[in-house]
Each structure stands twice: as structure tokens, then as C-alpha cells.
Amino acid sequence: MSGSSFGKAFNITTFGESHGKGIGVVIQGCPPGLLINEDILQNALDKRKPGQGIAGTKRREPDHPVIVSGVFENQTTGTPIMIFIENKDAKSSSYNTIKSLFRPGHGDFSYQSKYGIRDYRGGGRASARETAARVAAGAVAQLVLDQFSIRIQSFTLELGGIRAQKTDQLHLKENNALQCPDPEAAVKMEDRIKAVKDQGDSLGGIVQITATNVPAGIGDPVFDKLDADIAKGLMSIGAVKAVEIGAGIQAPLMTGFENNDQISLQGFETNHSGGILAGISNGDNIIARVHVKPIPSILKQQNTIDTKGNPAVISTQGRHDISxxxxxxxxxxxxMAIVLADHILRQKSLK
Ligand SMILES: Cc1cc2nc3c(=O)[nH]c(=O)nc-3n(C[C@H](O)[C@H](O)[C@H](O)COP(=O)(O)O)c2cc1C
Known part of the structure; x- marks a missing residue:
């Protein structure tokens, strides 16, 4: 019934709303004996914190994670881990003027249709605030992956239609707030954000995620294929409209000969498969790209209706990301870490 849980062997349930007391996650299936503390979680949470650079909201949340259960003397115990993050900087009053209006591009209309009630403050459960709980869970999942030296990295491939051309030196992404490894593209992206922000509008883009050192043999055909679960996990993030694996949307443009990853004694000669064949990892890097829509909350005036069905005009105030x-x-x-930890643990129970 509930849509708030994900994963089978490594299972997470997130809870909470944008302007409620807080948000959090319950993790079941995490193995015992993993070294953990709140600093590890905080380090991960700081990487998604609001207020980073020009594209970020002005809402300032410390995102301090409290480990409520499942950890004893800095080790996981194998019992459910609950992590709670208090909401400290919610300003609900800015939503008073639009509480009876359906914001275009948001979940307002669909939540109202489904539940007959909605927490209009900051998007309620649909808010990206919920993703802080996923990041806390992801930090725990990474502890499982650390045992296999599996590493996950992402970078900004495109923003507002500007595409990074140089992506081979990933560390360069640390030099700009947009996490783009191409310095020239990063400058153009920033300029584009400034221009669009001045117009009261917003932008989308594409993020690439790579997982290295994933052993061959992970993934459960046919419905729990690794690529299917990665796509589901990534698609469940708000604002994500498409997920590509490997060559993705370029694959249909190639011939079979061009698209096949030929195999030599050294391994696969190319990686169009994105590290997954027939739903099972092949030992090559797992590569996914996530296509993100522009932020729906914009200052520009848009047509909408109110909860009584009357036409209205809305300009979304409040503190929002531009992208x-x-x-x-x-x-x-x-x-990605949560999906891989889940499938690694499933595989462990098989062998
Ligand atoms: C990291 C992140 C930050 C976001 N920030 C905002 C924001 O500041 N304002 C906003 O209106 N939407 C924001 N969104 C997008 C909305 O949460 C999302 O578009 C909305 O809930 C509708 O869901 P959908 O786009 O999946 O259909 C953000 C999404 C993510 C993943």
C-alpha cells in the first residue's frame, strides 16, 4: 500500500514533510558491525544542503542527523536504523497566499485529487526536503558498498541546455558550485542561471552517475533487473523525468555492430551497456544519466485554478532553487548506493 519504502534486502522507508517537525528514514536489513557515526551522515548531508551556489534556495537547514536506533557503540547492530532530521528553517507563512491555488508543475493538484487533503506548506511530502532522508540512507548504504570498494560519483553534464564537453577530469567539478568538470561550460551555466533568475524563471539539466568496482553478477532478472531498479530509484526523485543507462537514447542510433561491447581478454572494449547486460552487472562501470526538469516554483506569472475551480494567476514566492x-x-x-547495496546483499543471500 505505502509508496514510501524501497528495496528488498536493504530496505528504506522515508517519512516526513517539508514544514512538519522533521523528516527521516528507517533502514532495515543493514548488516551488523559496520562502523558508523553521525559525522559520516552529516558529511553526506552537507553535499545536498540548500544554499550551495547561485542555483540554490535560501532556506538554511543544518540537516543535523540524529541516529535514534540500530547503532550501539558506533556500530550497526543489524536491527532497524532510524535517522531523524529536524526541520529548523521552515517559513510556512509564505505559503498562506497560495494555499488555495494549485501550483503548475507541482504535486498540488495530483495530491489533492488522490488524498482530498494536502500539506500545502513547501510542497509537503512532495518536497525535495524528503531527499535528505535518502541521502542519510545512502550514506549507510555506502558503508555496505565500502566492503567491496564500490565508489559512486556524479557530475553535472548539462544545465539549461549547456553541455559539458570535457568530462574526463572529474576532480575539476570541485572548482565550481555547479559540480561541472568542464570549467568553460560551468561559467556559461552560471551566466545562464543568472539570466533566467532575473526573468523569474528556472532551469533543468542532466546529471551523470558512475559506480566503479561493482562486481559482475549483481541484479535479479526479470522484474528486479539491476537497470530496472536503478531507473526506478532515480525516477523516484522529484523533478527527474528520464533515466538513461549506458548509451541510453544513443543506442537506437547505432547499428548492432557499433553498439555491442566486444569482449577481449582484457575485458569489454567499450561500455555502451552501462555495465549491465540482461539486468545483471558485467563488472564494468555502471553509468546512468538523469534528466531533470526545471524547478516548477517560478516568479513568472502563470495561469492556474483555485481549489474551488475558479481561474487564477499565480507567481510562486518563497525560497526556491533555480535548478x-x-x-x-x-x-x-x-x-544509486541504496540500489547497489540492496542487490549486493541479495546476491550474498544467494551464494
Ligand atoms: C534536489 C531538489 C531540489 C528541488 N528544489 C525545489 C525547489 O526549491 N522548489 C520547487 O518548486 N521544486 C523543487 N524541486 C522539484 C520538486 O520537488 C518537484 O518538481 C515536484 O515535487 C513535482 O514532482 P515531479 O517534478 O517529479 O513531477 C526540487 C527537486 C530536487 C530533487
Whole structure:
């Protein structure tokens, strides 16, 4: 019934709303004996914190994670881990003027249709605030992956239609707030954000996520294929409209000969498969790209209706990101970690 849980062997349930007391996650299936403390979680949460660079909201949340259960003397105990993050900087009054209006591009209309009631403050459960809980869970999942030296990294490939051309030196992404490894593209992206912000509008983009050192043999055909679960995990993040694996949308443009990853004694000669064949990892890097829509909350006036069905005009005030990028990058890494930890643990129970 509930849509708030994800994963089978490594299972997470997130809870909470944007302007409620807080948000959090319950993790079941995490193995015992993993070294953990709140600093590890905080380090991960700081990477998605609001207020990073020009694209970010002005809402300032410390995102301090409290480990409520499942940890004893800095080790996981194998019992459910609950992590709670208090909401400290919610300003609900800015939503008073639009509480009876359906914001275009938001979940307002669909939540109202489904539940007959909605927490209009900051998007309630649909808010990206929920993704902080995923990042906390992702940090725990990464502890499982650390045992296999599996590493997950993301970068901004495109923002507002500007595409990074140089992506081979990933460390360069640390030099700009947009997490783009191409310095020239990063400058153009910033300029584009400034221009669009001045117009009261917003931008989308594309994030690429790579997982390295994933052993061959992970993934459960046919419905729990690794690529299917990665796509589901990433698609469940707000604002994500498409997920590509490997060559993705370029694959239909190639011939079979061009698209096949030929195999030599050294391994696969190319990686169009994105590290997954028939739903099972092949030992190559897992590569996914996430296509993110522009932030729906914009100052520009838009047509809408109110809850009584009358036509209205709305301009969304409040504190909002101009783009979900780069904050979504860490959320994508976290969802990838959760999917891989889940499938690694499933595989462990098989052998
Ligand atoms: C990291 C991140 C930050 C976001 N920030 C905002 C924001 O500040 N304002 C906003 O209106 N939407 C924001 N969104 C997008 C909305 O949460 C999302 O578009 C909305 O809930 C509707 O869901 P959908 O786009 O999946 O249909 C953000 C999404 C993510 C992943």
C-alpha cells in the first residue's frame, strides 16, 4: 500500500514533510558491525544542503542527523536504523497566499485529487526536503558498498541546455558550485542561471552517475533487473523525468555492430551497456544519466485554478532553487548506493 519504502534486502522507508517537525528514514536489513557515526551522515548531508551556489534556495537547514536506533557503540547492530532530521528553517507563512491555488508543475493538484487533503506548506511530502532522508540512507548504504570498494560519483553534464564537453577530469567539478568538470561550460551555466533568475524563471539539466568496482553478477532478472531498479530509484526523485543507462537514447542510433561491447581478454572494449547486460552487472562501470526538469516554483506569472475551480494567476514566492542541479547530484549518488547495496546483499543471500 505505502509508496514510501524501497528495496528488498536493504530496505528504506522515508517519512516526513517539508514544514512538519522533521523528516527521516528507517533502514532495515543493514548488516551488523559496520562502523558508523553521525559525522559520516552529516558529511553526506552537507553535499545536498540548500544554499550551495547561485542555483540554490535560501532556506538554511543544518540537516543535523540524529541516529535514534540500530547503532550501539558506533556500530550497526543489524536491527532497524532510524535517522531523524529536524526541520529548523521552515517559513510556512509564505505559503498562506497560495494555499488555495494549485501550483503548475507541482504535486498540488495530483495530491489533492488522490488524498482530498494536502500539506500545502513547501510542497509537503512532495518536497525535495524528503531527499535528505535518502541521502542519510545512502550514506549507510555506502558503508555496505565500502566492503567491496564500490565508489559512486556524479557530475553535472548539462544545465539549461549547456553541455559539458570535457568530462574526463572529474576532480575539476570541485572548482565550481555547479559540480561541472568542464570549467568553460560551468561559467556559461552560471551566466545562464543568472539570466533566467532575473526573468523569474528556472532551469533543468542532466546529471551523470558512475559506480566503479561493482562486481559482475549483481541484479535479479526479470522484474528486479539491476537497470530496472536503478531507473526506478532515480525516477523516484522529484523533478527527474528520464533515466538513461549506458548509451541510453544513443543506442537506437547505432547499428548492432557499433553498439555491442566486444569482449577481449582484457575485458569489454567499450561500455555502451552501462555495465549491465540482461539486468545483471558485467563488472564494468555502471553509468546512468538523469534528466531533470526545471524547478516548477517560478516568479513568472502563470495561469492556474483555485481549489474551488475558479481561474487564477499565480507567481510562486518563497525560497526556491533555480535548478535542482547541483543539489540533486548527491541525491542521485545516494539512490544509486541504496540500489547497489540492496542487490549486493541479495546476491550474498544467494551464494
Ligand atoms: C534536489 C531538489 C531540489 C528541488 N528544489 C525545489 C525547489 O526549491 N522548489 C520547487 O518548486 N521544486 C523543487 N524541486 C522539484 C520538486 O520537488 C518537484 O518538481 C515536484 O515535487 C513535482 O514532482 P515531479 O517534478 O517529479 O513531477 C526540487 C527537486 C530536487 C530533487
Amino acid at each position: 535542482a542541479i547541483p543539489r540533486i547530484n548527491m541525491v542521485c549518488e545516494s539512490m
